[in-house]
Amino acid sequence: MSEASTSSAPASPASKPAAPSGIKRWWNSWVSPWRLKSLGILGMNCRNHDFIAAYNPRSLFPLVDNKLKTKLLAEEYEVATPKLFFVVNVQHEIAHIEDKLMALEAFAIKPAKGSGGKGILVIIGRKGDKFIKSSGVEITIEDIKRHMTNALAGLYSLGGKPDVVIVEDLIQFDDYFKDYSYEGVPDIRIIIFKGYPVMAMLRLATHKSDGKANLHQGAVGVGLDIATGRALNAVQHSKPVTHHPDTKRELKEIQIADWRSWLLLASKCYEMTGLGYIGTDLVLDKTRGAQLLELNARPGLAIQVANGRGLLPRLRHIESLKERMHRTAEQRVDYVMKTFNADGL
Amino acid sequence: MKKPSRAPFYTVIGILALFGLITAWMRHVQMEIPFTPGVQKPVWLIEARIDFDATGEPVTARLGLPDNPPGFRSFSEQAAAPGYGYSVVTENAVRRGEWSKRDAQGPQTIYYKTQFIDVQDEAALATQLEQPQVAHVDWDGPSQETAAQQVLDTALARSSNPQSLTRELIKQFSNDNLDQNAALLLSAQTDRSALIEKLVNQAGIPARPALGLYLEDARRHQSLSRLVQVYDGKNWVLFNPSTGEQGVPENLLLWHTGGESILDVAGGNRSRVSFSMIHQTVPALDLIKAQFKESAFSVLSIQHLPIEEQSMFKLLLLLPMGALVVVFMRIIIGLKTSGTFMPILIAMAFLQTSLVLGVVSFVTVVAMGLVLRTYLSRLNLLLISRIATLVVLVIFIISALSLIGYQMGFNTGMTITFFPMIIIAWTIERMSILWEEEGPKEVMVQGGGSLLVAVLAYALMQLPLVGHLTFNFPELNLVALALIMLMGQYTGYKLSELRRFRAMVDNVEKKGAES
Numbered sequence: 001m002s003e004a005s006t007s008s009a010p011a012s013p014a015s016k017p018a019a020p021s022g023i024k025r026w027w028n029s030w031v032s033p034w035r036l037k038s039l040g041i042l043g044m045n046c047r048n049h050d051f052i053a054a055y056n057p058r059s060l061f062p063l064v065d066n067k068l069k070t071k072l073l074a075e076e077y078e079v080a081t082p083k084l085f086f087v088v089n090v091q092h093e094i095a096h097i098e099d100k101l102m103a104l105e106a107f108a109i110k111p112a113k114g115s116g117g118k119g120i121l122v123i124i125g126r127k128g129d130k131f132i133k134s135s136g137v138e139i140t141i142e143d144i145k146r147h148m149t150n151a152l153a154g155l156y157s158l159g160g161k162p163d164v165v166i167v168e169d170l171i172q173f174d175d176y177f178k179d180y181s182y183e184g185v186p187d188i189r190i191i192i193f194k195g196y197p198v199m200a201m202l203r204l205a206t207h208k209s210d211g212k213a214n215l216h217q218g219a220v221g222v223g224l225d226i227a228t229g230r231a232l233n234a235v236q237h238s239k240p241v242t243h244h245p246d247t248k249r250e251l252k253e254i255q256i257a258d259w260r261s262w263l264l265l266a267s268k269c270y271e272m273t274g275l276g277y278i279g280t281d282l283v284l285d286k287t288r289g290a291q292l293l294e295l296n297a298r299p300g301l302a303i304q305v306a307n308g309r310g311l312l313p314r315l316r317h318i319e320s321l322k323e324r325m326h327r328t329a330e331q332r333v334d335y336v337m338k339t340f341n342a343d344g345l
Numbered sequence: 346m347k348k349p350s351r352a353p354f355y356t357v358i359g360i361l362a363l364f365g366l367i368t369a370w371m372r373h374v375q376m377e378i379p380f381t382p383g384v385q386k387p388v389w390l391i392e393a394r395i396d397f398d399a400t401g402e403p404v405t406a407r408l409g410l411p412d413n414p415p416g417f418r419s420f421s422e423q424a425a426a427p428g429y430g431y432s433v434v435t436e437n438a439v440r441r442g443e444w445s446k447r448d449a450q451g452p453q454t455i456y457y458k459t460q461f462i463d464v465q466d467e468a469a470l471a472t473q474l475e476q477p478q479v480a481h482v483d484w485d486g487p488s489q490e491t492a493a494q495q496v497l498d499t500a501l502a503r504s505s506n507p508q509s510l511t512r513e514l515i516k517q518f519s520n521d522n523l524d525q526n527a528a529l530l531l532s533a534q535t536d537r538s539a540l541i542e543k544l545v546n547q548a549g550i551p552a553r554p555a556l557g558l559y560l561e562d563a564r565r566h567q568s569l570s571r572l573v574q575v576y577d578g579k580n581w582v583l584f585n586p587s588t589g590e591q592g593v594p595e596n597l598l599l600w601h602t603g604g605e606s607i608l609d610v611a612g613g614n615r616s617r618v619s620f621s622m623i624h625q626t627v628p629a630l631d632l633i634k635a636q637f638k639e640s641a642f643s644v645l646s647i648q649h650l651p652i653e654e655q656s657m658f659k660l661l662l663l664l665p666m667g668a669l670v671v672v673f674m675r676i677i678i679g680l681k682t683s684g685t686f687m688p689i690l691i692a693m694a695f696l697q698t699s700l701v702l703g704v705v706s707f708v709t710v711v712a713m714g715l716v717l718r719t720y721l722s723r724l725n726l727l728l729i730s731r732i733a734t735l736v737v738l739v740i741f742i743i744s745a746l747s748l749i750g751y752q753m754g755f756n757t758g759m760t761i762t763f764f765p766m767i768i769i770a771w772t773i774e775r776m777s778i779l780w781e782e783e784g785p786k787e788v789m790v791q792g793g794g795s796l797l798v799a800v801l802a803y804a805l806m807q808l809p810l811v812g813h814l815t816f817n818f819p820e821l822n823l824v825a826l827a828l829i830m831l832m833g834q835y836t837g838y839k840l841s842e843l844r845r846f847r848a849m850v851d852n853v854e855k856k857g858a859e860s
Contacts, residue, residue, distance in 0.1 A: 031847045033838045039853065041846050045676060046836040091727070118782065146725050153728030155778065217783070233856075238848040240855075305849045308856065 040310030042301060047277075051315065055194065055276025056297050063273050064295040068112040068166050070273075074292050077272040079265060081292045082108070082285070083169035094148050098141055101131075106170040109144065111151035113163045115296075117214050119156030121147050122170065122184075135183050135210050171293070172286040180254065181205050182246035187213050188224070188262060188282045191299055191311065195270030196332045197263045198314040198340065200224040201306040202254065206236070207246050215302045220244060222251050223307030227341035229259025233308040258289075260333060265290050267329035279303075313345055354834065358827045365823030372818065377629065382813035385626040386462060388420060389560055391598070393457040395608060397616035399449035404429075404612035406455060409556075409601035412440040415593050417461040420632055426455035439603055453613065461598060462632060477551040477576050480604070482543050489533055492526040497544050507550045507577045508591060514544050515589040537586040538571040551576040555583060556601040559594075562624040569600055569607060569620070630817070647816060660693060662815040665825040667692050667802040674798045676832050679839030682798050683775055683791040690765050691795065692802035700803060704796065706746055707769075711792070713742050714773035715780070722777070735770040 036043070042051075063069050074081040085107060086100060101107070105126070111119040121144065122134040130138040148165050150156070157163040177186045184205025191199045201221050208218030215221045220241060223232040231254035234241050243250050256262060266280040269292065279299025285291050304310055317339070326332040339345060372378055377386075395406055410433065411419070424431045429444040444455050484490040500513035517527045518537055534540045538554055545552035556569035574581040581602070583593050593599060601607050610616040647658045667689035674680045674688075682688055695703035717738050721731055743766070772795075780788045805811055814821050 029847055030843045031850050033843060035850060036838055036843065036846055039850065041838075041842075041849070043836070043838040043842050044679065045839060049834070049836045142725070149725075150728055155728050233852070235848075235852070238845075240852050305846070305852075308849065308853050 036310075040312035040314075041304055042311040042315065044301065046312075047301065048298075051193070051277040052298055056278070057274070060273055060275050061297050064275065064278065064297045065115070066112045067110055067114070067294055068164060070292075070295050071166070071168070073272055077268065079268050079272060079292050080288060080290060082171055082283075085167045085169060087112075088148055088152065088165040088167070091149065091152055094145050094152070097145060097148065101141070101144065101167075104167075107167050108170050109147065109151075110166050110168065111156040111163045112166055113154075113157035113161065114151070115156075117212055119147070119151050120212075124170065134185075171283045171291060174284040174286050176257065177204075177284065179247050179249045180244055180251070181213075182207050182244065184209070184212060185283055187293055188256070188284075189299065189303060190263065190266040190280050190282065191303060192266055192270055192278050192280055193315055193318050194276050195267055195326075195329065196318050196336050197226060197266055198318065198336070199303050199307055199309075199311055200226055200229075200263075201303045202231070202256070204244060204251075206244070215300075215306070220251070221302060221306030222254060223303070223309075224254075224256060225341060226263070227337045229256035229262065230254070233306065235306050238302075238305050260337065262290050263333040263336065264329050265292060267333050269295060271329070314340055317345055351834075354830075358831055361823045361830075362827040365820045365827070368820040369818040372820075377632070378817050379629045380814070382809045384629040386629045386632055388625055388627050388632075389417070389461045389463075389598070389622055390625050391459050391461065391558065391560075391620060391622045393459075393618055393620050395444075395453075395455040395457070395610075395616065395618050397453055397610045397613035399446075399451060399453050399613045401448060401450050402612040404444070404446045404449045404453070404610070406444045406453075406610045406613065406616070407608070408442045408444075408455075408457060408618060409605065409607045410440040410442050410457070411459070411461075411598065411600045414461075414599040416464065416595065417598055418464045420460040420462050420627075422457070422459040424455070424457050426453075429455065437603070437605070439601075439605055449612070460627075477553075479549055479551050480542075480546045480553070482547045484543075485533060489530060492529045493544060493547060495526045496524075496530065497548055500544075501548065507545070507575050508582055510548060510550065511541065511545055511552075511573070511575045511582075511584050512589055512591065514541050515584060515586055518586070519589070536571060538573050541573045541584070541586045545573070545575050553581075553603055555599060555603075556607055557583075557593075558598045558600050558620055558622070560596045560598055560622055560624075562622070565619075565621040567620040567622065569618075570597075572599075574602060647819065658819075659812065659816050660696070662819055662822060663696070663806045663812065664689060664693075665822045665829075666806050666811055666815060669825050669829055670802040670805055671798055672829050672832050674794075674801065676835055677839060679841030680794045680798060681791050682795040683772060683779070684768070684795070687768055687772060688795050688798035689802055690768050691799035692806060694765065695799065695803040696806060700800070700807075703803075704800070706743075707796070709746060710739060710742050710769060711773055711776070714739055714769065715777055718773050718777040722781075732770055732774055735773055736766055739766050739770050739773070 063073060068084075068087060071081055071084055085104060088094060088097065106124050108123070109121040114120065123131045123144075124134050125132045127138060130140060131144060132138055151163055151165045154162045171185050173181070173185045180186060180202075181204045186202060186204045189201050189203060190197050201223050203213035203215065204220040204222065205213050206218050206220055210217065213219045215235075215237075218237065220234055220236045222234040224230065225232050231252055234251040236245060242252065262282060265282060269278060269280050270276075273295065275295075275297055277297075277299075279296035281293040281296065283291050283293050301311075326335050373380060393408060395408060397406065406429075410422075411417075413419070424442060424444065426444050428449075429446045431442065431444050434441050434443050442457055484493055496514065496517055500510055500517060503513045504510040515537075517524065518531060518540065523531070530540055531537070534543075542552045542554055552573055552575045555572045555574045557572050558567060558569055561567075571586070573584045573586050575584060576582075582591060583599065584591055585594075608616055608618045647655055647662075650658065668686070670692075671682070671686060671688055675682065675685075691703075691707060694707070697703075698706065714735060718735060721734060724731075726734065776788050776792060779791065
């Protein structure tokens with residue numbers, strides 16, 4: 001479980017440069033726990049104990065750990081999500097997967113129980129017999145079949161349990177992000193606590209991250225102001241960046257359009273799942289608008305680095321609110337947009 | 346921030362830890378299990394040698410045996426006499442060893458060996474349940490009777506209780522102030538102890554003879570000393586009839602009490618018993634194995650299980666220590682490992698091999714496995730069969746390494762089979778996937794983390810003290826459990842997070858400085 005949850009965290013960069021004052025340098029690479037506390041940074045133990053264990057009933061985990069269930073649930077609650085083409089349940093279906101795949105132009109193959117983006121294969125087009133991955137690499141149908149076989153056997157699932165494979169529509173990502181994301185779909189991670197959006201970040205794929213939006217693989221994380229959807233701060237591998245490393249676009253200019261609808265979509269996932277502390281991964285489709293891509297019951301902590309602020313003050317603030325103070329997602333979103341802003345809480 | 350549910354939790358933690366510690370302490374006190382390994386305890390090995398000449402008839406030799414002598418505790422006893430049947434019989438509350446043989450001829454020697462530990466529990470003195478009877482006293486003729494009465498009268502006049510009476514009597518027979526009454530009595534009965542016993546009985550106080558052995562290291566051909574026990578209304582009090590010393594001296598082992606003879610042999614003559622003794626040390630743990638079988642605390646002793654199961658328990662009871670290390674390294678330090686409890690299993694394997702050999706073979710096996718796994722991935726096998734293939738390959742690798750090790754002269758080569766194959770196969774599989782997905786760096790981080798935790802767990806588990814404590818005080822694992830549960834409540838930062846968020850703190854500070 002811990003592996004899965006840490007996977008989206010940036011690996012601490014090995015600070016190698018040998019300075020004359022090696023010990024002092026080493027000492028300076030640490031920060032005191034009191035300092036972290038004063039910044040309100042949420043640590044892994046605290047997240048696991050005070051939030052995930054306290055607000056996420058174990059019985060509800062399958063709803064988010066299984067992308068198929070999430071998808072069906074989202075359709076039921078009318079939360080926008082990429083269209084499900086078909087599901088591969090058993091090994092022998094893979095033998096004649098070719099026909100089904102040939103009918104599709106672009107698609108994404110996902111193991112239903114995969115976590116941290118493991119096992120996701122994105123095909124953006126075809127070239128003869130070959131399929132083109134989002135990174136531009138061409139692969140054969142055999143590669144896809146092997147990938148599916150692995151996924152079915154549980155290679156990507158938590159604990160190696162047998163899995164099913166879902167094949168869904170590929171997001172046609174909006175032109176707005178075209179210059180910001182390289183070789184991949186940018187997504188927006190919003191942490192929802194008790195139905196209130198508490199922190200948001202835009203994850204931009206880079207060449208280094210192989211079209212994936214995982215921060216520890218080298219994606220750029222852009223902290224977003226929860227009140228306005230404007231970029232606050234951007235990091236790559238925990239280091240501040242001002243421009244996208246591949247497209248060279250200035251990240252400060254980013255402003256998510258129709259920000260309130262994004263928050264609304266994310267906030268609705270609370271009613272949908274009943275989970276108190278979740279990370280929602282949203283994407284913007286060219287034609288269909290904001291879509292729910294997947295949910296995460298153990299969202300990572302890197303969002304704090306991207307935002308340059310700790311989660312704890314906001315989480316504690318939500319905890320202190322009266323139960324049922326805001327009944328609908330709209331009320332909660334309005335409250336949050338009013339209360340949490342770049343300078344405030 | 347404090348949740349109300351925490352108080353009962355900490356109570357449970359406290360109870361667990363306290364229960365473990367108190368039980369361990371009580372077992373330490375009551376059963377004398379030492380807290381440190383290798384503690385030696387002094388023991389007296391006493392050998393009684395019975396010699397007699399058999400007359401050709403059926404032989405029965407009976408020797409009075411010590412029965413819970415004050416200041417000592419019996420730890421083992423054994424009899425050695427070729428061709429003799431042996432059993433311990435108790436009659437009239439006297440323990441006797443009985444040797445028997447249908448026919449024997451000529452000089453016979455029987456050995457009886459026993460080991461005693463010094464104990465300092467005076468409270469263990471068995472209190473007499475029923476009032477003992479005063480023995481009937483007869484004197485040889487009126488002159489002796491008068492003398493005895495006079496000696497007794499003098500002593501009675503100068504005494505107040507059975508003890509002082511006995512002391513006064515002994516004083517009268519000491520050489521300094523031997524009056525004529527005493528001298529008369531001594532001339533008829535040279536054994537002072539018998540004399541004292543008679544006189545005390547005559548005064549209406551129960552008294553009985555006792556035989557004691559003065560312990561001195563490496564003495565041979567010792568005989569028993571005659572002593573007197575006087576009943577003071579509650580307990581038998583021992584007196585040395587020649588010195589007047591009261592109570593049991595430290596170096597005296599009370600071998601036999603009561604009027605019955607120490608040795609009687611039917612079917613033999615010229616029987617005699619002599620004693621040899623040496624002071625030796627034995628491991629304290631051996632003592633526990635031999636005694637306390639009935640103690641309530643011994644339920645927790647694993648020593649009473651068959652040896653085979655014991656060695657299994659020895660490893661099993663070390664597991665909580667490994668778990669403690671894993672929990673600490675993951676929750677407090679924040680080290681990444683591949684597989685949660687794999688490090689414990691590796692550490693267990695290290696216990697069977699040795700550290701260096703274990704690490705070398707583990708790294709070799711995993712590295713070779715990774716190479717083979719790269720090839721396997723091209724074969725496009727189903728996951729289960731791929732892992733099964735890996736299991737078989739791992740067995741081959743380990744066998745090959747063992748054979749090579751054997752050829753090179755490492756006898757321990759074979760012991761690397763203790764590595765759990767399936768776990769290794771899974772590790773290789775996971776690391777291979779990790780390599781493909783996250784790159785070799787993550788493999789090094791997680792593999793290195795696993796290895797580091799395993800080495801630390803090994804370092805803790807191989808400590809003789811830890812092995813000793815977990816095995817002999819299994820209840821101490823409750824303390825480990827309490828610690829593990831306590832760490833489960835830790836919501837502070839991991840040590841690794843103090844580094845991880847360093848950059849972020851820097852960014853925030855830089856920003857603050859700019860604006």
